[in-house]
Amino acid sequence: MTTAPTAAVLIIGNEILSGRTVDANLNYLAVQLSQKGILLREARVIPDVREVIVATVNELRAKFTYIFTTGGIGPTHDDITAACVAEAFGLPLVRHPDAVARLDEYYKGLNDTLTEIRLRMANMPEGATLLENPVSGAPGFKIGNVHVLPGVPRILRGIFDLLLPSLAGGPPVVSRTVGSFLKESEIAVQFEVIQNEYPQLDLGSYPSLRDGKPYTSLVAKGTDEAAVEAAFAKIFEMVKALGGTPEVVDAKATA
Amino acid sequence: MTTAPTAAVLIIGNEILSGRTVDANLNYLAVQLSQKGILLREARVIPDVREVIVATVNELRAKFTYIFTTGGIGPTHDDITAACVAEAFGLPLVRHPDAVARLDEYYKGLNDTLTEIRLRMANMPEGATLLENPVSGAPGFKIGNVHVLPGVPRILRGIFDLLLPSLAGGPPVVSRTVGSFLKESEIAVQFEVIQNEYPQLDLGSYPSLRDGKPYTSLVAKGTDEAAVEAAFAKIFEMVKALGGTPEVVDAKATA
Numbered sequence: 445m446t447t448a449p450t451a452a453v454l455i456i457g458n459e460i461l462s463g464r465t466v467d468a469n470l471n472y473l474a475v476q477l478s479q480k481g482i483l484l485r486e487a488r489v490i491p492d493v494r495e496v497i498v499a500t501v502n503e504l505r506a507k508f509t510y511i512f513t514t515g516g517i518g519p520t521h522d523d524i525t526a527a528c529v530a531e532a533f534g535l536p537l538v539r540h541p542d543a544v545a546r547l548d549e550y551y552k553g554l555n556d557t558l559t560e561i562r563l564r565m566a567n568m569p570e571g572a573t574l575l576e577n578p579v580s581g582a583p584g585f586k587i588g589n590v591h592v593l594p595g596v597p598r599i600l601r602g603i604f605d606l607l608l609p610s611l612a613g614g615p616p617v618v619s620r621t622v623g624s625f626l627k628e629s630e631i632a633v634q635f636e637v638i639q640n641e642y643p644q645l646d647l648g649s650y651p652s653l654r655d656g657k658p659y660t661s662l663v664a665k666g667t668d669e670a671a672v673e674a675a676f677a678k679i680f681e682m683v684k685a686l687g688g689t690p691e692v693v694d695a696k697a698t699a
Numbered sequence: 700m701t702t703a704p705t706a707a708v709l710i711i712g713n714e715i716l717s718g719r720t721v722d723a724n725l726n727y728l729a730v731q732l733s734q735k736g737i738l739l740r741e742a743r744v745i746p747d748v749r750e751v752i753v754a755t756v757n758e759l760r761a762k763f764t765y766i767f768t769t770g771g772i773g774p775t776h777d778d779i780t781a782a783c784v785a786e787a788f789g790l791p792l793v794r795h796p797d798a799v800a801r802l803d804e805y806y807k808g809l810n811d812t813l814t815e816i817r818l819r820m821a822n823m824p825e826g827a828t829l830l831e832n833p834v835s836g837a838p839g840f841k842i843g844n845v846h847v848l849p850g851v852p853r854i855l856r857g858i859f860d861l862l863l864p865s866l867a868g869g870p871p872v873v874s875r876t877v878g879s880f881l882k883e884s885e886i887a888v889q890f891e892v893i894q895n896e897y898p899q900l901d902l903g904s905y906p907s908l909r910d911g912k913p914y915t916s917l918v919a920k921g922t923d924e925a926a927v928e929a930a931f932a933k934i935f936e937m938v939k940a941l942g943g944t945p946e947v948v949d950a951k952a953t954a
Contacts, residue, residue, distance in 0.1 A: 463729030474718030
């Protein structure tokens, strides 16, 4: 296995845990990171509680190459992510002059005023680097290996898409998927044999229901593209030999 | 704040972290737990890696009243949740006789055979209690405060819906929401004043874009229903006074 950078996503928000809001960022980040060859190793959803945010940021930033937080960077009293990240790094929270300039320009463009409350969105740990926001006024920021992003999906995507090219990636992970109406229990023995032939790959089996009938997707995944193709061909033949009708689910997808 | 039971959801699955699959269980569990008065305090997505699963199960079960795991309980080589939960509890993995009976009955009903591979789904930590599965053959199980559920959403919901009435709940959390096209920065000062008047409530502000325009949902939430109603009325008047057009988003919802 070639070493690849790792990542964790930290979703900060009571509204996800209460069920009020459905997270719409994790899958986006997961797909983009995979395509870049960055291994997303953990995602965590935590509440807007200072001690929890501080401790989790410190735990995750020590474990993974990149951390991406989402949520809690607006101007209201429950937006405490910037202050908590500063505390996690033992840094003062300061008003970032370039962030002030961005906000000033943004609100001028709207014929609106940069109020004291809106200036809260320029508060960041001392030494933070801005992450450009092509969608609205308030930039994200980066400090150490922690990238602080907003929770609103369209704004998060805008910032992340500009950020991604600057991150060091790893060898891209390639995957091929064969689906069929065979049950997992019908393929398990021979599927494991193929896994053992290709220890450098991850072979995964994902059951679902389609039209009420058990459907199983078999995925071969790894950075060794030739091995992925070879394992894929064997899985395809295995499904046929077991009486299934193999469907090639993806042409040649990353992830 | 009245004490309420707490919970964590542990989503086990490489496919979520690679972006291949969008999690469809967290929000369902979050809503159901909220309605029951159980506080979901954390959700974590981790890969199918033995040491990570064992360590995370042990960390979370010590911290929260209830743990719910999803995924990894099928019959294939990558289904290692049951073995990892057994290891976390220091218990042997044994074949549960009642689970064998359930599987036998299920496959007989399909005019199919309970093969050795399918019997893997009856492997559970010694002393586990079955969680009935009204949808398909393989039951979930419970050991200590850890509830082990499948990843397939329809099956997870079937098992969880039967399980939920047996869990001790807390005082139900009530919430009211006012939405408007005011920006967060326009309401932040006065919204914080209302929060300070009702320290027993959580007042949250959730920005989004609607038709490309900033839209803000203001939520008052807590177990003190009278206080929630009073804070809701004040938020509604605040939005009007600030020139917004308040919309009552929920009639009277839990969460």
